[in-house]
Amino acid sequence: MNCQKCQVRPATLHFKQVVNGKQTDLHVCEVCAKENGYMTYPEEGFSLHDLLTGLFNLDSSKIDNIHESPFQQVKELKCPTCKMTFSQFKHTGKFGCAQCYHTFSDHLDPIFSRVHSGNTRHLGKIPKRKGGKLHLKKQIADYRKRLNTLIENEAFEEAAVVRDEIKELESKVKEKKDGDEA
Amino acid sequence: MTYEQFMDKATSPWMLKNGPDHDIVLSSRIRLARNLADKRFPTVAPSEELEEIMEFFQREYEHTPYHDNETFHFVPMSQLSSIEKRVLIEKHLISPLLTKNKETAASLISTNEQVSIMINEEDHLRIQLYDPGFQLEKSLKKTFEIDDWIEEKVNYAFDESRGYLTSCPTNVGTGMRASVMMHLPALVLTKQINRMIPAINHLGLVVRGIYGEGSEALGNLFQISNQITLGKSEENIIRDLEGVAQQLIEHERLQRGRLLENLGTRLEDRIFRSLGLLTYSRIMNTKEVAGRLSNVRLGVDLGLIKNVPRNVLTELTVLTQPGFLQYHAQKTLTPTERDILRASIIREKLHEVE
Ligand SMILES: [Zn+2]
Ligand SMILES: [Zn+2]
Numbered sequence: 118m119n120c121q122k123c124q125v126r127p128a129t130l131h132f133k134q135v136v137n138g139k140q141t142d143l144h145v146c147e148v149c150a151k152e153n154g155y156m157t158y159p160e161e162g163f164s165l166h167d168l169l170t171g172l173f174n175l176d177s178s179k180i181d182n183i184h185e186s187p188f189q190q191v192k193e194l195k196c197p198t199c200k201m202t203f204s205q206f207k208h209t210g211k212f213g214c215a216q217c218y219h220t221f222s223d224h225l226d227p228i229f230s231r232v233h234s235g236n237t238r239h240l241g242k243i244p245k246r247k248g249g250k251l252h253l254k255k256q257i258a259d260y261r262k263r264l265n266t267l268i269e270n271e272a273f274e275e276a277a278v279v280r281d282e283i284k285e286l287e288s289k290v291k292e293k294k295d296g297d298e299a
Numbered sequence: 300m301t302y303e304q305f306m307d308k309a310t311s312p313w314m315l316k317n318g319p320d321h322d323i324v325l326s327s328r329i330r331l332a333r334n335l336a337d338k339r340f341p342t343v344a345p346s347e348e349l350e351e352i353m354e355f356f357q358r359e360y361e362h363t364p365y366h367d368n369e370t371f372h373f374v375p376m377s378q379l380s381s382i383e384k385r386v387l388i389e390k391h392l393i394s395p396l397l398t399k400n401k402e403t404a405a406s407l408i409s410t411n412e413q414v415s416i417m418i419n420e421e422d423h424l425r426i427q428l429y430d431p432g433f434q435l436e437k438s439l440k441k442t443f444e445i446d447d448w449i450e451e452k453v454n455y456a457f458d459e460s461r462g463y464l465t466s467c468p469t470n471v472g473t474g475m476r477a478s479v480m481m482h483l484p485a486l487v488l489t490k491q492i493n494r495m496i497p498a499i500n501h502l503g504l505v506v507r508g509i510y511g512e513g514s515e516a517l518g519n520l521f522q523i524s525n526q527i528t529l530g531k532s533e534e535n536i537i538r539d540l541e542g543v544a545q546q547l548i549e550h551e552r553l554q555r556g557r558l559l560e561n562l563g564t565r566l567e568d569r570i571f572r573s574l575g576l577l578t579y580s581r582i583m584n585t586k587e588v589a590g591r592l593s594n595v596r597l598g599v600d601l602g603l604i605k606n607v608p609r610n611v612l613t614e615l616t617v618l619t620q621p622g623f624l625q626y627h628a629q630k631t632l633t634p635t636e637r638d639i640l641r642a643s644i645i646r647e648k649l650h651e652v653e
């Protein structure tokens with residue numbers, strides 16, 4: 118498809134404009150996009166169409182980004198650790214690293230839901246090491262609740278004891294972050 | 300000891316024991332996909348990073364005693380010839396994908412060949428465990444123990460809401476694929492399997508033929524496994540799989556009984572004709588062997604054939620695969636040469652038990 122503005126260069130970018138709730142598609146080349154000020158992310162332009170017709174056939178409503186400009190271009194997500202972009206992921210169907218799951222987090226539910234019969238959350242085994250940390254976090258939350266009750270009841274001496282216990286648990290959580298289980 | 304011990308015998312030591320419902324379920328398998336928290340997945344990681352991971356696992360786990368004095372042997376893909384790789388694939392000790400990453404992949408295989416920990420396949424780790432017969436719950440328990448044992452020295456990629464993080468979205472969550480290998484000759488003969496497969500697929504389970512191309516099941520062997528890994532606990536996934544397998548077992552037994560009743564001598568003829576062909580033929584291709592072995596196995600299960608142990612049939616299933624034949628011959632063989640060698644090995648084995 119050629120650019121809808123200059124009709125000469127191939128349209129490499131796809132924008133959509135929402136007016137009174139109605140969506141208009143606009144296919145333009147990079148030059149025209151810059152000239153007309155559509156580009157909010159000039160170096161990371163890519164086609165929304167590509168994204169939608171990809172491996173997982175995502176529903177477009179799930180990936181709308183809202184910007185101040187009336188022209189919305191979907192921002193390309195990129196994993197800071199392995200540098201994989203969301204379009205690369207959608208093309209290969211494989212994540213690059215654990216961090217990818219966090220980077221693409223907002224867009225994964227529809228994919229997981231399709232692959233796993235509507236499920237998006239893990240139910241099952243928890244690693245021993247991480248399990249310990251989860252366990253500690255839960256314990257801290259419980260202590261905090263108790264601390265609040267004690268303060269409300271003006272039982273300050275007891276509250277001080279609980280506060281110290283929380284501090285100790287928190288330092289344990291920090292230790293675990295380094296991967297050591299002492 | 301070197302990796303050659305894993306090539307010498309077609310039957311893995313764990314196969315020699317009879318498991319529950321072994322007349323129909325040949326084996327149970329659990330496979331867990333695991334990744335290291337701070338490393339890129341093998342699909343994108345540079346080779347140096349993958350080599351470091353390989354070295355770490357060799358250093359920490361090779362020859363380290365595990366349960367019952369089982370130890371693990373480190374088998375790097377780079378050291379295997381293409382025929383040797385094929386042999387290990389035919390024994391299900393490694394996957395075809397593992398052999399593709401040959402410079403950066405390896406497997407830790409236990410002495411009794413029950414456990415194989417594949418390193419740098421699609422995920423950093425693929426822990427697989429086989430048990431004879433139908434005993435998924437026990438297999439799961441043992442696999443979890445190995446998982447915990449490995450975890451003592453590594454930090455797994457895990458997310459509170461997504462579970463174990465894997466390279467492919469189809470494995471995320473439990474990272475578990477559980478499966479049973481079933482011999483279903485009566486359901487195939489009565490064509491009942493054709494209407495059962497779609498129903499099983501509908502329940503979120505996958506049925507596929509083993510050793511066959513595409514959907515064809517050579518030797519009436521089927522693998523049934525879970526599709527979903529997210530949103531269900533490992534125990535529940537296995538319970539659902541067991542429920543379906545149990546129904547298949549019952550239907551298969553029922554149909555075997557009916558076949559014996561309705562076909563009588565015709566069924567016996569079919570079974571003994573197969574035994575005769577296996578015992579005396581001079582040329583046999585893989586497909587024919589698979590079909591004949593299935594008939595003979597049915598004959599053994601029905602008590603019609605008494606002198607052939609099931610183990611020999613299991614052994615022949617693996618021994619007559621192309622990789623094994625060529626390993627045996629110590630050279631590459633043409634398809635015709637393979638068919639001749641295959642027939643001769645079968646004759647030899649069956650004459651031994653007569
Ligand atoms: Zn233009
Ligand atoms: Zn990443």
